[in-house]
Amino acid sequence: xxxxxxxxxxxxxxxxxxxxxxxxxxxxxxxxxxxxxxxxxxxxxxxxxxxxxxxxxxxxxxxxxxxxxxxxxxxxxxxxxxxxxxxxxxxxxxxxxxxxxxxxxxxxxxxxxxxxxxxxxxxxxxxxxxxxxxxxxxxxxxxxxxxxxxxxxxxxxxxxxxxxxxxxxxxxxxxxxxxxxxxxxxxxxxxxxxxxxxxxxxxxxxxxxxxxxxxxx
Amino acid sequence: xxxxxxxxxxxxxxxxxxxxxxxxxxxxxxxxxxxxxxxxxxxxxxxxxxxxxxxxxxxxxxxxxxxxxxxxxxxxxxxxxxxxxxxxxxxxxxxxxxxxxxxxxxxxxxxxxxxxxxxxxxxxxxxxxxxxxxxxxxxxxxxxxxxxxxxxxxxxxxxxxxxxxxxxxxxxxxxxxxxxxxxxxxxxxxxxxxxxxxxxxxxxxxxxxxxxxxxxxxxxxxxxxxxxxxxxxxxxxxxxxxxxxxxxxxxxxxxxxxxxxxxxxxxxxxxxxxxxxxxxxxxxxxxx
Numbered sequence: 001x002x003x004x005x006x007x008x009x010x011x012x013x014x015x016x017x018x019x020x021x022x023x024x025x026x027x028x029x030x031x032x033x034x035x036x037x038x039x040x041x042x043x044x045x046x047x048x049x050x051x052x053x054x055x056x057x058x059x060x061x062x063x064x065x066x067x068x069x070x071x072x073x074x075x076x077x078x079x080x081x082x083x084x085x086x087x088x089x090x091x092x093x094x095x096x097x098x099x100x101x102x103x104x105x106x107x108x109x110x111x112x113x114x115x116x117x118x119x120x121x122x123x124x125x126x127x128x129x130x131x132x133x134x135x136x137x138x139x140x141x142x143x144x145x146x147x148x149x150x151x152x153x154x155x156x157x158x159x160x161x162x163x164x165x166x167x168x169x170x171x172x173x174x175x176x177x178x179x180x181x182x183x184x185x186x187x188x189x190x191x192x193x194x195x196x197x198x199x200x201x202x203x204x205x206x207x208x209x210x211x212x213x214x215x216x217x
Numbered sequence: 218x219x220x221x222x223x224x225x226x227x228x229x230x231x232x233x234x235x236x237x238x239x240x241x242x243x244x245x246x247x248x249x250x251x252x253x254x255x256x257x258x259x260x261x262x263x264x265x266x267x268x269x270x271x272x273x274x275x276x277x278x279x280x281x282x283x284x285x286x287x288x289x290x291x292x293x294x295x296x297x298x299x300x301x302x303x304x305x306x307x308x309x310x311x312x313x314x315x316x317x318x319x320x321x322x323x324x325x326x327x328x329x330x331x332x333x334x335x336x337x338x339x340x341x342x343x344x345x346x347x348x349x350x351x352x353x354x355x356x357x358x359x360x361x362x363x364x365x366x367x368x369x370x371x372x373x374x375x376x377x378x379x380x381x382x383x384x385x386x387x388x389x390x391x392x393x394x395x396x397x398x399x400x401x402x403x404x405x406x407x408x409x410x411x412x413x414x415x416x417x418x419x420x421x422x423x424x425x426x427x428x429x430x431x432x433x434x435x436x437x438x439x440x441x442x443x444x445x446x447x448x449x450x451x452x453x454x455x456x457x458x459x460x461x462x463x464x465x466x467x468x469x470x471x472x473x474x475x476x477x478x479x480x481x482x483x484x485x486x487x488x489x490x491x492x493x494x495x496x497x498x499x500x501x502x503x504x505x
Binding site (some may be wrong): 009034035041043045046047048049051052054055056059062063208 | 381411
């Protein structure tokens, strides 16, 4: 009796991603996605159906944006096979943005826009996005330090990626060079910090020995 | 006649039925009754309450049911993509149908959307027809009334792939075979059509749940006896809410009927949305 195979809402979301470059992060994109399915519909989905599957008003657009961000994370895994360095993987993630660059500012603004009266701005989605990219990049490069270094490393990569992504929105041609520069600087800062802490440890131990030799304690 | 029906005490039927040797039983509130009897018993409950149904809903929910129905129809936003062919099941008193037509007219200047109101109970439909006589939709092609069983809609009257929107509000829990209702909904909807159900559901907060249980089992049947002179029917209505599947289970039933739903969770973009902490819930699905 049921001649229609069950189609998951995620399949519609997947088929909507290629349409974003043309139609933006809009409900229209979701409605047209059903015409790209393996058994395509002849008509786009109605507003009621979009609401039923993805949420009312801008909630559907947020669902689409989050689906696209998740697609970006999955695409980063392909970067592992073509280079595998932090540089390659983050560059691959930046390239995921390229087809939809003109729609990104509005998408990010929608994510942080308040959905309640307070707070006036919700930066959690922005932090979550940067943290997810950093975590995925560290995992794919097998960069898994221990202790507090785990958090420090991810915070550094998240900051670098956020800066590079913001740069990409204003100047897409120089974004990869900007990313290289930031990664290089963070490497040299890391070396300086490591050497400084080694030196500070050496100085601290020396002072400790001096004080002990004086018999003060 | 309606007054005589209110004094009939339909729930006394079940006292003889509990000694039935049939193993094919279903729930009728907290009692188990033979499946083939449930439909008639539900029918007589609603015949009994029909004339005071709206007053009782206002009293029981302190008017909140109006907010829920308004939220339900606003979310569906009929008329946004052009005139829609809608079917409202268990819609006897015409509450949802009227809201659908008003919403399409006021928000989208749409006077072509139609609603077929279907109910098992002719008395409930009569109340709906009375209500519609006071509106501009009376005697127009925008609304029609049909007596039919949601579990088996006659194909001649309700062909397949015919409707854009199928709604059922506070009715599906009274059906004997919920999967059959969902299959019929899937049949009559067009590809791309939406199924939407507003129903009492499970409260997820334990404190609210305790307060809600106290209110439901003490106050509501008492109100039924005072306002509608029919405590037993309202006792059944309260018990039937507790027997309805939970939100995740019901959304799985909707998917099993062939619908595509949102993510299997509550909230925005989810397969259902709780109202008032789960006292009621809106479930949606799309036929793809």
